Amino acid sequence: MSVSVQEADFDAGAEIAALSAGRDDVGAVASFVGLVRADKAATVMPPAQPGAVSPADGAGETAAVQAMTLEHYSGMTEKALDAIVTEARGRWNIYGVRVIHRVGRLLPGDRIVFVAVASAHRGEAFAACEFIMDYLKTRAPFWKKEETPEGGHWVDARESDDHAAGRWNR
Amino acid sequence: MIKVLFFAGLRETLGKGSESLALPAGVGTVGALRDHLAARGEAWSALATMKNLRSAVNQQMVGPEAAIKAGDEVAFFPPVTGG
Numbered sequence: 100m101s102v103s104v105q106e107a108d109f110d111a112g113a114e115i116a117a118l119s120a121g122r123d124d125v126g127a128v129a130s131f132v133g134l135v136r137a138d139k140a141a142t143v144m145p146p147a148q149p150g151a152v153s154p155a156d157g158a159g160e161t162a163a164v165q166a167m168t169l170e171h172y173s174g175m176t177e178k179a180l181d182a183i184v185t186e187a188r189g190r191w192n193i194y195g196v197r198v199i200h201r202v203g204r205l206l207p208g209d210r211i212v213f214v215a216v217a218s219a220h221r222g223e224a225f226a227a228c229e230f231i232m233d234y235l236k237t238r239a240p241f242w243k244k245e246e247t248p249e250g251g252h253w254v255d256a257r258e259s260d261d262h263a264a265g266r267w268n269r
Numbered sequence: 270m271i272k273v274l275f276f277a278g279l280r281e282t283l284g285k286g287s288e289s290l291a292l293p294a295g296v297g298t299v300g301a302l303r304d305h306l307a308a309r310g311e312a313w314s315a316l317a318t319m320k321n322l323r324s325a326v327n328q329q330m331v332g333p334e335a336a337i338k339a340g341d342e343v344a345f346f347p348p349v350t351g352g
Contacts, residue, residue, distance in 0.1 A: 175328035241351025242277035256348030
């Protein structure tokens with residue numbers, strides 16, 4: 100049951116193996132690995148004016164992301180992640196959880212986040228893993244700054260992430 | 270005294286990540302502190318205008334109605350974007 104915020108990379112296979120090492124009651128380990136994507140950095144388009152000509156395809160996009168820097172609130176981050184894991188343990192019967200989130204400067208293709216949950220059965224492992232990721236994205240104090248050839252900009256929070264976290268309230 | 274922290278784009282806008290200050294008279298909530306700081310003008314007005322500004326007291330996410338007292342650590346930041 101542990102949470103790490105670190106600059107160093109991680110070995111997903113070793114982390115998964117550690118969750119069931121030495122025990123015979125684990126029937127499922129569900130895991131998620133998030134990677135830095137080199138897609139187009141989104142930019143905010145001004146609201147369309149009535150009668151305005153639609154922007155050409157591709158307008159509103161900037162050049163590809165070359166790197167990403169992760170900032171966090173040291174101290175609060177660990178507490179927030181611990182609280183998310185504790186809530187997951189209250190909802191599902193899970194035997195082990197591992198959360199790793201990297202900070203600092205990362206390049207496209209780099210691993211950025213890891214969540215793995217061990218349980219007796221896959222249903223609880225899958226659900227808890229997805230729950231932890233959804234809550235992490237909306238409740239843990241991390242911020243991403245993308246670097247493109249045109250400069251750096253902070254990534255805006257996505258409403259879809261709030262919706263993803265909100266469905267666990269139902 | 271209270272410690273106030275700023276993160277991400279807000280930190281860059283203000284040009285600082287933290288400061289310590291005496292809890293101003295009449296300021297008893299996170300919202301009142303935000304208004305007090307925003308009234309400094311110039312870059313500080315971002316605290317008033319930033320959409321969806323988030324706050325935390327002693328490392329717990331809270332809303333503007335949350336009480337603050339001397340010795341607290343108060344943080345302001347944009348919506349989070351980890352993962």
